Amino acid sequence: MALSLYFLVLFLHLIPSVICQVKEFVSIDCGGTSNYTDPSTGLAWVSDTGFIRHGKAVDIKNPNGDSPQYQRRRDFPADRNKYCYTLSTTERRRYLVRATFQYGNSVSGDPYPKFQLYLDATMWSTITVLDASRVYVEEMIIRATSTAIDVCLCCATTGSPFISTLELRPLNLSLYATDYEDSFYLAVGVRVNFGALSKDPIRYPDDPYDRIWESDLDKRQNFLVGVAPGTESISTSKNIKITREFPPIKVMQTAVVGTQGRLSYRLTLEGFPANARAYAYFAEIEDLGTNETRKFIMQQPLVPGYNNVIVNIAENANGSYTLYEPSYMNVSLDFVLSFSFVKTRDSTRGPLLNAIEISKYVQIIPKTQSNDVMTLDAFHSMPPGSDWIHEEGDPCIPTQWEWITCSSSTPPRITKLALSEKYLTGKIPDKLKHLDGLTELWLDGNSLTGSIPDISNLLNLTIVHLENNRLTGPIPSYLGDLPSLRELYVQNNSLSGEIPSTLLTGNLVFNYDGNPELIQGVQHKKNFKLIVGTSVGVFVVFVVFILGSLLLLCNLWNMPAQEKSNDKCNSLHTISKPSTSYSLVHGGSLMVEGPDVAYYITLPDLEEATHNFSRKIGKGSFGPVYYGKMKDGKEVAVKILADASSHGNQQFINEVALLSRIHHRNLVPLVGYCEEAHQHILVYEYMHNGSLQDYIHDSVDQKHLDWLSRLSIAEDAAKGLEYLHTGCNPSIIHRDVKTSNILLDINMRAKVSDFGLSRQADDNLTHVSSVACGTVGYLDPEYYANQQLTEKSDVYSFGVVLLELISGRKPVSVEEYGAEWHIIHWARSLIRKGDVMSILDPSLAGDIKIESLWRIAEVAILSVEPHGGCRPKMQDIVLAIQDAIKIEMERQRNYTRCSRSRTRQSPHISLPSNSLETDISNFSGGCTVPSAR
Numbered sequence: 001m002a003l004s005l006y007f008l009v010l011f012l013h014l015i016p017s018v019i020c021q022v023k024e025f026v027s028i029d030c031g032g033t034s035n036y037t038d039p040s041t042g043l044a045w046v047s048d049t050g051f052i053r054h055g056k057a058v059d060i061k062n063p064n065g066d067s068p069q070y071q072r073r074r075d076f077p078a079d080r081n082k083y084c085y086t087l088s089t090t091e092r093r094r095y096l097v098r099a100t101f102q103y104g105n106s107v108s109g110d111p112y113p114k115f116q117l118y119l120d121a122t123m124w125s126t127i128t129v130l131d132a133s134r135v136y137v138e139e140m141i142i143r144a145t146s147t148a149i150d151v152c153l154c155c156a157t158t159g160s161p162f163i164s165t166l167e168l169r170p171l172n173l174s175l176y177a178t179d180y181e182d183s184f185y186l187a188v189g190v191r192v193n194f195g196a197l198s199k200d201p202i203r204y205p206d207d208p209y210d211r212i213w214e215s216d217l218d219k220r221q222n223f224l225v226g227v228a229p230g231t232e233s234i235s236t237s238k239n240i241k242i243t244r245e246f247p248p249i250k251v252m253q254t255a256v257v258g259t260q261g262r263l264s265y266r267l268t269l270e271g272f273p274a275n276a277r278a279y280a281y282f283a284e285i286e287d288l289g290t291n292e293t294r295k296f297i298m299q300q301p302l303v304p305g306y307n308n309v310i311v312n313i314a315e316n317a318n319g320s321y322t323l324y325e326p327s328y329m330n331v332s333l334d335f336v337l338s339f340s341f342v343k344t345r346d347s348t349r350g351p352l353l354n355a356i357e358i359s360k361y362v363q364i365i366p367k368t369q370s371n372d373v374m375t376l377d378a379f380h381s382m383p384p385g386s387d388w389i390h391e392e393g394d395p396c397i398p399t400q401w402e403w404i405t406c407s408s409s410t411p412p413r414i415t416k417l418a419l420s421e422k423y424l425t426g427k428i429p430d431k432l433k434h435l436d437g438l439t440e441l442w443l444d445g446n447s448l449t450g451s452i453p454d455i456s457n458l459l460n461l462t463i464v465h466l467e468n469n470r471l472t473g474p475i476p477s478y479l480g481d482l483p484s485l486r487e488l489y490v491q492n493n494s495l496s497g498e499i500p501s502t503l504l505t506g507n508l509v510f511n512y513d514g515n516p517e518l519i520q521g522v523q524h525k526k527n528f529k530l531i532v533g534t535s536v537g538v539f540v541v542f543v544v545f546i547l548g549s550l551l552l553l554c555n556l557w558n559m560p561a562q563e564k565s566n567d568k569c570n571s572l573h574t575i576s577k578p579s580t581s582y583s584l585v586h587g588g589s590l591m592v593e594g595p596d597v598a599y600y601i602t603l604p605d606l607e608e609a610t611h612n613f614s615r616k617i618g619k620g621s622f623g624p625v626y627y628g629k630m631k632d633g634k635e636v637a638v639k640i641l642a643d644a645s646s647h648g649n650q651q652f653i654n655e656v657a658l659l660s661r662i663h664h665r666n667l668v669p670l671v672g673y674c675e676e677a678h679q680h681i682l683v684y685e686y687m688h689n690g691s692l693q694d695y696i697h698d699s700v701d702q703k704h705l706d707w708l709s710r711l712s713i714a715e716d717a718a719k720g721l722e723y724l725h726t727g728c729n730p731s732i733i734h735r736d737v738k739t740s741n742i743l744l745d746i747n748m749r750a751k752v753s754d755f756g757l758s759r760q761a762d763d764n765l766t767h768v769s770s771v772a773c774g775t776v777g778y779l780d781p782e783y784y785a786n787q788q789l790t791e792k793s794d795v796y797s798f799g800v801v802l803l804e805l806i807s808g809r810k811p812v813s814v815e816e817y818g819a820e821w822h823i824i825h826w827a828r829s830l831i832r833k834g835d836v837m838s839i840l841d842p843s844l845a846g847d848i849k850i851e852s853l854w855r856i857a858e859v860a861i862l863s864v865e866p867h868g869g870c871r872p873k874m875q876d877i878v879l880a881i882q883d884a885i886k887i888e889m890e891r892q893r894n895y896t897r898c899s900r901s902r903t904r905q906s907p908h909i910s911l912p913s914n915s916l917e918t919d920i921s922n923f924s925g926g927c928t929v930p931s932a933r
């Protein structure tokens, strides 16, 4: 019953999303003759006849398998042209573009083709067919820069270019967002499903984005060799909670495990060495016993800073059957990638791996200047148009259109237009004036009519051929002023009026024969005309000026209104559509998001959730924080970033993309974000128990934390910081670690907040902003002195937090510490004297084992060493805290045993500090063996 209900829910979620997604998919069967639905995937394929007018469809003899897409291919001539498919896109949306190539058996015995594939002006791949029966797949993940992309084939070195399928799959949310997407595409290298149940890849409908997940059983390609002994496949049918990059559940339900403690693979990465984005997908899919652990490290490749990072999937993912996806956003990899995971000594189970995905960064090559392209389009659409060659794709890259010449600059400019004798009719397009890189204009021998258009700003023109057309009207006088003009041909037209005298100076070749109505100017008549012309001209300029200022005024008037009417937070819509986690399907687009994905929240929704920002619950490092309750009942903390103007929207969006990728049970999760012209807002999960600061310094509420609770809070917070330092790439330095940034959830588990935002200060790290980056009392003096920020600055601040936890005192106070004013000086001098009990919070006295206290005191004092190099790493701190916890738990076990025979002393009674030591030793004398250290 429960199961069928579950399927029903799943079903209801899938149906509308499947339909929406499929509607947005473009699946082109190149060379195909009809439109059809592929029964195996349910995808609708269309023939490419509506997309391309070149090439010929070729039947493939004995195609491999019976996929309808691979019954035919489209071949293109092996000439100097490129052949392009143009696909419509939404600007700034991310897409997966996939081209596949299956040559099939060649009848003619021609050599197998080798040619190039381009995406716009960017070289995508060289297609080299070595095996006619293999389907070669190329995938690129892009963020569309305009309303269309061109996929082009060209430059065959053997055989002729061909293509089998072309597919466009829109992506949602921040899927595949990278910090580099303005300048780099992502070419998918490998995407492997480990522990696969069959050799077939997993794709749509299992993957709603139709990514292809290769099976690790598919040994066709030269990949996945060097498999470690003891590698076994496992699978589960349980649901897996997935988020972020959304690997399909079916992929996550299978995995390989290294039963002998090791997993290793070697595979080849086409197109490498390169810089890559690499993801590993993990989910614990075995039910481990309570005493069992699965911990491992990556031994290979040696990525600096990652050799000691211990993966503990269930812990990192905050539970079994939940996705954990560590990634390297920019790692340099070779053609051959060997990788291995090795279990740690204290782990009971060997490593596990569900899937990997590695993509290479491909630098985007700028397309020809858009003004130039627009002008060429105007020529393209001149009647009769189709009489001369129609070419596709970028005019200049990788090969130039036949009728133009391009500069070699970046981006390229059009320098020559060669349209002599192309049977053009109609007027010369006015847009010609935008081609300001033009040096040669050849429009002779057509049937062009109308007057010579304004080309006064084409200052580089040297040669102009307009002869043998039917042009009318005057010869513009500015032609004589074009600085580079050397040759001007206008003969055999119907031009009229006076010939400008500046053209007759003999400085340039000028042919105006065969225009019967042209007259050479008479001096005095010309002067008269000039005067009239000038005064008329002045009047016109005046009127234009007045009109212009009126228009400008109106525009200013309208501007705020326009901005207001704009959909709020408009600029973000293009990145990820607004959605809420309580409606899985929103606005017709698929949202497979789980509760921990940052999504876009509109300002009105936030105003409603927070009752117009009425309940302020705190002030974070970057601005005020308000309590809110979303429509679905989720409680949130809404943080308004002060000073939104100092970082641009793009930067904010990058931050959000970064933050929503950072997930750890000890970090406060980002729920969503909002961005408006002057406000940047982040929405976090609400932490019911407030901050650690409230607990240890708020004397009003008398909240009490015993030693073990303090230790476990310290452990949680330290793990969160450790993750920021070592689990993120690039590593993140918090910069503002303090008790008010350590929050406690409903179960009193600690989570670190306000991380990641600190990156925003990077750009203009002035003296002022750097001071603002820390809080007095927690600020690393070394960082303060030389502005060198390292992880050790966080360690320093965390040392202060530990001292607060021990003592229950504030970090800075003249009353408490006198001239020393700082907790560190006070604590250090006492600890040096061996008097650790004197720094202990009086409310803890009598309820603590001194060894456990010493362990924490030691590591705290080391953490606040003046020199960063002497301070421990967060990992060491975590170990010390865990030690202290072990010692304390032991004491409590003994204590329980022993307390049966005596009345338990209340731990809440505060004792005068001078009587502490005697009390403790008296007390422990009966139960445990005290030892000073």
Ligand SMILES: *[C@@H]1O[C@H](CO)[C@@H](O)[C@H](O)[C@H]1NC(C)=O
Pocket (backbone or CB within 6 Å): 180, 184, 275, 330, 331, 361
């Ligand atoms: C990756 O890192 C390298 C070396 O640090 C750098 O040159 C490159 O620009 C970075 N980004 C990409 C996308 O390659």
